[in-house]
Amino acid sequence: MICGKVRKRLSLFLDGRLGEKERRKIKAHLVSCSRCAQEEEALSRTWEMLKEGKEIEVSPNFKAQFWERVTREKSKVGSEKRVSVFFPRLWRWSPALVIMTILLLGVGMYFKVLPGRRVSEEEMQIAGRLGLLEDLGVIQNLDWLDDFETIKQR
Amino acid sequence: MLKFKNGDTSSFDLLLDRYQEKIIVFAQRMTGDRSEAQDIAQEVFLRVYHAAGKYQPKAKFSTYIFRIARNLCLNRLRERKHRPFSLDCPITTAEGRKKSRDFIDPSPHSSPRAALERKERQILIREAVDSLPPNQKMAVILTRYNDLSYEEASKIMGCSVGAIGLLLHRARGTLRKVLAPHCKG
Numbered sequence: 105m106i107c108g109k110v111r112k113r114l115s116l117f118l119d120g121r122l123g124e125k126e127r128r129k130i131k132a133h134l135v136s137c138s139r140c141a142q143e144e145e146a147l148s149r150t151w152e153m154l155k156e157g158k159e160i161e162v163s164p165n166f167k168a169q170f171w172e173r174v175t176r177e178k179s180k181v182g183s184e185k186r187v188s189v190f191f192p193r194l195w196r197w198s199p200a201l202v203i204m205t206i207l208l209l210g211v212g213m214y215f216k217v218l219p220g221r222r223v224s225e226e227e228m229q230i231a232g233r234l235g236l237l238e239d240l241g242v243i244q245n246l247d248w249l250d251d252f253e254t255i256k257q258r
Numbered sequence: 259m260l261k262f263k264n265g266d267t268s269s270f271d272l273l274l275d276r277y278q279e280k281i282i283v284f285a286q287r288m289t290g291d292r293s294e295a296q297d298i299a300q301e302v303f304l305r306v307y308h309a310a311g312k313y314q315p316k317a318k319f320s321t322y323i324f325r326i327a328r329n330l331c332l333n334r335l336r337e338r339k340h341r342p343f344s345l346d347c348p349i350t351t352a353e354g355r356k357k358s359r360d361f362i363d364p365s366p367h368s369s370p371r372a373a374l375e376r377k378e379r380q381i382l383i384r385e386a387v388d389s390l391p392p393n394q395k396m397a398v399i400l401t402r403y404n405d406l407s408y409e410e411a412s413k414i415m416g417c418s419v420g421a422i423g424l425l426l427h428r429a430r431g432t433l434r435k436v437l438a439p440h441c442k443g
Binding site for chain 2 (some may be wrong): 121
């Protein structure tokens with residue numbers, strides 16, 4: 105067997121992944137070729153070396169921590185379910201609710217914040233004739249003022 | 259798992275007993291961080307717990323659980339690429355103590371010199387395994403540290419048995435170059 109071919113198969117040979125026939129051929133080659141035997145020895149030793157050192161320890165609290173986490177998640181899911189019973193399908197409507205709220209707030213602000221309607225020249229004249237200029241801040245309605253003027257004229 | 263699926267909640271304890279160590283070993287070898295490995299293992303079991311209702315025994319349970327662990331480890335390693343990481347920063351042990359990133363303690367019974375040499379070798383081994391390309395590293399961890407067969411490793415990694423053989427052949431070659439000069443004997 106050629107050395108190159110043997111070396112390509114050494115990993116499988118060490119893991120016992122070769123068929124009986126091929127395994128015997130490689131074994132025979134390793135007896136006759138010291139360089140390939142050295143290579144096989146080095147591969148085997150480095151593979152063994154990987155397991156050196158202290159074993160990785162598992163935390164003694166691992167199981168307790170796990171069950172604690174499960175309980176925590178269950179209670180979290182439970183509280184979410186309770187909320188959804190009180191507000192069914194609320195989340196599905198949430199974008200529409202937000203838009204409605206913004207619109208309502210906008211309309212409210214328009215009426216609340218917007219300064220009072222400007223008094224026209226005509227209204228000033230009528231209010232002057234009726235002696236109601238001082239009350240104009242309260243009575244800013246032309247229809248009312250017209251009515252008052254009609255009554256007064258009669 | 260099927261017992262648990264059918265309502266026997268105590269059988270999940272058996273699953274924890276049987277697999278917690280294997281999953282922690284795998285996650286710790288993959289990430290090199292003890293506390294992160296514990297966290298990943300917790301996440302693995304939580305996923306198994308929540309997915310019990312949908313569990314179908316198409317493959318061996320060990321393959322199923324290791325596949326979850328593999329995906330979570332790869333996600334963590336990807337996330338880690340995007341955040342600063344120092345090899346010198348301390349890690350937290352399961353008991354809450356801080357210690358160096360080297361997760362293997364020297365034996366308390368050996369001399370200080372021997373302990374130091376041992377520790378150096380362990381760091382060397384860990385660095386050699388860490389330096390392997392991700393797939394080679396995973397193949398080594400699954401077969402060498404978790405003692406899984408080529409067939410199981412191939413199912414967990416989603417590749418053919420032949421590919422596992424090739425990955426291990428290449429990994430062995432790299433490890434031999436780095437570690438052979440430090441081999442005893």
